[in-house]
Amino acid sequence: MTNTNHSTERQPTRGVSRRGLLLGAGGVVGGGLVGAAAGYSVASTAAPAAPGDLQQPVDVSPGVANTQVTVSHPYGTDTIAFYGPRQAGVDTPQQAHAIYIGLNLKDDTDADRLSSMMRLLTDDAARLTQGRGALADLDEELAAAPARLTVTFGFGSEVFDRTRPELKPAWLKPLPTYGIDQLDPAYTGGDVVIQIQGDDPLSVAHARRMLLKDARAFATVAWVQSGFTHARASRPDNTTMRNLFGQIDGTGNPEPGSERAERIIWGVGQGDGGGTKNLQPWIDNGTSMVIRRIAMNVDEWDELDRPAQEGVVGRTLGSGAPLTGEHEHDAPDFEALGPSGFPVISDISHIRRARSDDPDEAMFRRSFNYDEQPAASGDTLHGQTGVSQSGLIFVAFQCDVEQQYTPIQDRLAETDHLNLWTIPIGSAVFAVPPGCQPDGYIGEALFA
Numbered sequence: 536m537t538n539t540n541h542s543t544e545r546q547p548t549r550g551v552s553r554r555g556l557l558l559g560a561g562g563v564v565g566g567g568l569v570g571a572a573a574g575y576s577v578a579s580t581a582a583p584a585a586p587g588d589l590q591q592p593v594d595v596s597p598g599v600a601n602t603q604v605t606v607s608h609p610y611g612t613d614t615i616a617f618y619g620p621r622q623a624g625v626d627t628p629q630q631a632h633a634i635y636i637g638l639n640l641k642d643d644t645d646a647d648r649l650s651s652m653m654r655l656l657t658d659d660a661a662r663l664t665q666g667r668g669a670l671a672d673l674d675e676e677l678a679a680a681p682a683r684l685t686v687t688f689g690f691g692s693e694v695f696d697r698t699r700p701e702l703k704p705a706w707l708k709p710l711p712t713y714g715i716d717q718l719d720p721a722y723t724g725g726d727v728v729i730q731i732q733g734d735d736p737l738s739v740a741h742a743r744r745m746l747l748k749d750a751r752a753f754a755t756v757a758w759v760q761s762g763f764t765h766a767r768a769s770r771p772d773n774t775t776m777r778n779l780f781g782q783i784d785g786t787g788n789p790e791p792g793s794e795r796a797e798r799i800i801w802g803v804g805q806g807d808g809g810g811t812k813n814l815q816p817w818i819d820n821g822t823s824m825v826i827r828r829i830a831m832n833v834d835e836w837d838e839l840d841r842p843a844q845e846g847v848v849g850r851t852l853g854s855g856a857p858l859t860g861e862h863e864h865d866a867p868d869f870e871a872l873g874p875s876g877f878p879v880i881s882d883i884s885h886i887r888r889a890r891s892d893d894p895d896e897a898m899f900r901r902s903f904n905y906d907e908q909p910a911a912s913g914d915t916l917h918g919q920t921g922v923s924q925s926g927l928i929f930v931a932f933q934c935d936v937e938q939q940y941t942p943i944q945d946r947l948a949e950t951d952h953l954n955l956w957t958i959p960i961g962s963a964v965f966a967v968p969p970g971c972q973p974d975g976y977i978g979e980a981l982f983a
């Protein structure tokens with residue numbers, strides 16, 4: 536499995552110019568030609584398996600779009616399909632690395648220019664995620680091992696204002712102001728978000744550079760956040776990740792592809808829990824993304840003993856089981872009392888406060904850790920002392936922010952034992968448009 540294989544496969548893309556893409560204002564040149572020329576598909580991207588390689592397509596959520604993953608060793612050539620009714624990177628398998636880029640549109644980026652930007656960025660993303668260099672990519676070798684690279688776009692309110700305001704969902708606005716927040720403009724707001732995720736930090740970094748090169752004529756960078764989970768292959772795929780408090784984080788998520796996930800993330804169907812909300816996606820196969828940068832005071836957390844740490848969340852550190860259970864996915868029993876008559880899972884524990892009686896008040900969390908350079912000795916930054924400057928890029932997808940996310944955030948802001956060690960320092964809300972086909976581009980409905 537070598538790069539030689541990849542460069543042979545990239546041949547058909549030659550002859551498609553950046554100018555050709557931009558000229559396709561009506562979608563004729565830009566979409567049709569590029570899609571046809573590139574012929575993107577999962578099958579065409581993975582290099583032929585060398586003898587002895589294990590290579591097989593796996594559908595992680597049968598019947599759901601964008602969930603076909605080609606599994607092979609080495610992992611570098613694994614791809615996640617870019618084209619499809621839904622964008623990848625929402626409920627497709629979580630990768631090891633992520634970069635989030637918030638962009639602010641320039642004043643002269645009107646609907647036409649915005650459409651050009653999205654054509655360019657879509658084309659870049661379609662190529663890079665399938666192991667091809669972007670157009671005019673001088674370092675296409677850096678794209679050869681995409682390692683499940685995905686690129687997901689989200690739009691802030693301003694994008695709708697400049698295109699089709701009537702499509703703007705009512706929930707697309709900043710979250711309410713919370714007493715626990717110490718929001719830093721350096722991680723807050725933004726008109727467009729680009730979420731780049733992959734298992735190889737090199738191809739993720741390359742994708743970031745290529746996408747920003749094409750975005751810079753239309754937008755400026757508002758903020759960039761980089762995060763990570765476990766290296767792929769350090770544990771079996773689909774193991775729930777751990778955050779930097781050592782907690783297994785993501786257990787309570789709906790299972791991608793399940794009836795419940797379809798309802799919670801995409802607003803499809805009635806779900807299986809008798810929820811009470813009138814969930815309507817802002818557009819078919821669209822969803823919403825909330826990004827909260829949350830500082831975690833690891834230094835003070837370390838002063839708690841293990842049982843105390845477990846009590847704060849209501850789950851054990853080892854298996855992630857609820858304090859009333861044995862296994863990670865056991866249902867917590869919030870009624871169970873301990874020997875002294877107090878609830879085993881405290882009423883102010885994080886899982887008790889985050890759990891709602893209404894099964895529609897839920898989200899799909901897809902967070903990444905961050906671990907930055909510690910503050911200079913003696914300094915305190917966002918409540919963190921000199922050893923660590925760590926936290927979570929907390930990312931949640933749900934059909935409707937106001938009906939699903941905000942009630943939970945309200946409750947946690949009011950009371951959550953975890954708040955003693957965490958401080959939200961960044962916040963942004965985006966509408967995630969549907970995916971597209973090779974003759975289209977992400978966000979096209981806003982330019983119809």
Ligand code: HEM
Pocket residue numbers: 778780782783784785786787788827829830831848850885886889890891897898926927929940943944947953957
């Ligand atoms: C640094 C901040 C945070 C940390 C360290 C954290 C950690 C955790 C952990 C360890 C769990 C238990 C395992 C699991 O189900 O994933 C959990 C559950 C959960 N968290 Fe958080 N969390 C944080 C912030 C938030 C925020 C801001 C929200 C939403 C506003 C949230 C919503 C939830 C929900 C909905 C659950 C599942 C509860 C259930 O079992 O039904 N968390 N979190």
